[in-house]
Amino acid sequence: MASVDAGGEVRHWSAEVNGVSLHVAEQGPADGPAVLLLHGFPELWLSWRHQMAALAARGFRALAPDLRGYGDSSAPTDPAAYTVLHLVGDAVALLDHLRVPKVFVVGHDWGAQVAWHLCLLRPDRVRTVVGLGVPYFPRAPRPMAELFAARGDGFYMTQFQEPGRAEKAFARYDVATVLKKFYSIELDDLAAPPGVEIIDFFQESSSPLQWMTDKELGQYAEKFQKSGFTGPLNYYRMMDTNWSLTAPWHDAKITVPAKFIVGEKDIGMESFGGKHYIESGGFKSNVPDLEVAIIEGHHFLQQEQAERVNAEILSFLDKFTEN
Template sequence: MAEAPETTMATVTHRRVRTNGISMHIAEKGEGPLVLLIHGFPEIWSTWMYQIDRLAEQGYHAVAPDMRGYGDSDCPRDLASYTVLHLVGDLIGLLDELKEQQALVVGHDWGAEVAWHLCLLRPDRVRALASLSVPFRPRSPTLKPLALMQRFGEGFYISQFQEPGRTERSFAKYDCLTVLKKFLLLNAPELLAAPPGVEIIDFLETPESLPPWIKEEELRYAAEQFEKSGFTGALNYYRAMDKNWELLAPWQGAKITVPTKFVTGDKDQGFQSFGTKDYIENGHFKRLVPDLDIVVIDGHHFIQLERAERVTDEILTFFANIRSSV
C-alpha cells in the first residue's frame, strides 16, 4: 500500500475485510456509533480524511472503504459485477463483518448514489443518511438512463464512458495525477460534454495550481492508488447504469424513508444542470424523500473537500439530532 499523507497515516487504521465475495480495504478511526463514508468518482477513501478525524473526535467509529473497483479493494474484471445490487451488497457485508446492525451513512457523488440505494433496498440497516452533491432521482418507468442522456450528445462524459476501453485509452495519455487534477478543476463547464471528436479528458483543462482545499501530497497518494488499480473498475459504475435500471424495476415509485440531510454546492455542475436545481427547490425531491433536510451552500462538486469544515458541521449536527431523538 502506498504511504498516505503523514498527518492521517499516523492516526488511521487500515485493514481488509471479506464482503460479498471480494476483499475490501477500509480505513477507520474512533469508537462509538458507526459512520460509513462512501466515496465517489474519481476518489478513494482518503477523500474523507477531514471527516474521519472530526467524527472520531466527536465519539464516532468512522469507516471509509475503498469501494469495489477502487484503490486497495478488489477490482473484478467482469462488468456484470458492478451493478448497484453488488455495491449495496458490499456495504451490507461490511456491516455484518463489523458486527453492526445499523450505520449512519455519508455518501458523495457515486457514493451518494450507492447510499441512496442502500436506503432504498435495506432501510433497516441505515440509521440516517447524509447525502452530498447527488440527490435521489426517481426511476423512469419507460426510458433507460443512457437513452435519457442521448440529448446531451456524444461528447457527454457519461456517454463517452460507456465503450469499454475508450476512456481508459484516453486517460492513459496522461499520468494519473493529471487525470485527478482535471476532474477537480473548479471552472469546468456546467455540462461536462466535449465538442465532437474530442475526448472529455482532453477537453478538461489542467489547473496551473491547486485550490487551497486540496494538497499535492493528498492527490499524489490517490493517484498512486489509481496507478495500481486503473480506472476500469470506477468506469464500470457508469457502464452498469442501464442494467441497474432493469434490476430496480421492483422498486419503481418507492420512497426513501430513512432520515436524510442533503448538502450540495450552489456552483456544482450537477446542481446547475439536468434540471436538478428546480427538482430540489420545487418540492419533488422532498416528496420522494419525506424525512429530508436540504442545505445549499457556497461551493462546487467536491464539497466535502472544498468546504470541509462547514460540511462536517452539518453532518455532525444532523447525526447528533438523530442520536438524541432515539
C-alpha cells in the same frame, strides 16, 4: 454525545465480503456509533479524511472503505460486477462483518447513489442518511442510454459507456493530471465538442487545488496508478443494467431521515436539473423526511468546504444520537 479529546490514528484493515476484498480506513472508538462513509468518482477513502477526524473526535466510529474497483479494494474485471445491487451488497456485507445492525451512512457522488439505494433496499440497516452532491432521483421512465443519447457523443457519461474508450484517452496523460482535470470540473465542462474526448476537453486548473495538497494528490495518483480507472468507469457502464434491476422499486420512497448537502456551484445543480428538482418539491416528494443545505462550493465539497460540511453532518447526526 460527549466529546473525546482526540479521535486517534487512522487504522487500516481489509475484509473479505460479498465476494471481494474491501480495504477500510477506520478512525474513532470501536464502540462508538458507526458512520459509513462512501466516496465518489474518482476518489478514495482519503476523500473523507477531514470528516473522519471530526467524527472520531466526537466519539463516532468513522468507517471509510475504498469501494470495489478503487484503491486497495478488489477490482473485478467483469463490468457486470459493478451493479448497484453489488455495491449495496458490499455495504450490507461490511456491516454484517462488523456486526453493526444499523449505521449512519454518508455518501458523495457515486457513494451518494449507493447510500440512497442502501436506504431504498435495506432501510432496516440505516439510522440516517446524508447525501452530498447527488440527490436521490427516482427511477427514470426510460433506460439511461436513451437519456444519454439526447446529450450527444461528447457527453462524458456517453463516452464512458464504451469499454476501453475512456481508459485509452486517459492514458495520454499521467494519472495525477487526469485526476486534477476531474477535480477542476466546472459547470460547462460535461460535454465536449463533436469528435473530442472528454478528458482532452477538461481543463486542468493552472494553479494548485486550494483544498488538496500536492502530497494528497500524489496519494490519490499512486492508488489509481495501481488500480487503474476501469473499475470506477464500470459503475457508469452498469447504469442501464441498474435501471432494469431496480424495476421492483419504481416509485418507491426513501423513508429514513435524510439530509442533502450540495455546493451552489456543483455541476449537478444545473447540469442535471438538481436546483429545479430541489426547489420544485420533487426531491421532498421522493424523500419525505428531508433536510437540504445549499452551501458555498463546488462538487468535491467535503474536501473543499470541510469545516462547513463537518458542522452540517455533525449537527444532523446529533439529533439521532443519545446524549
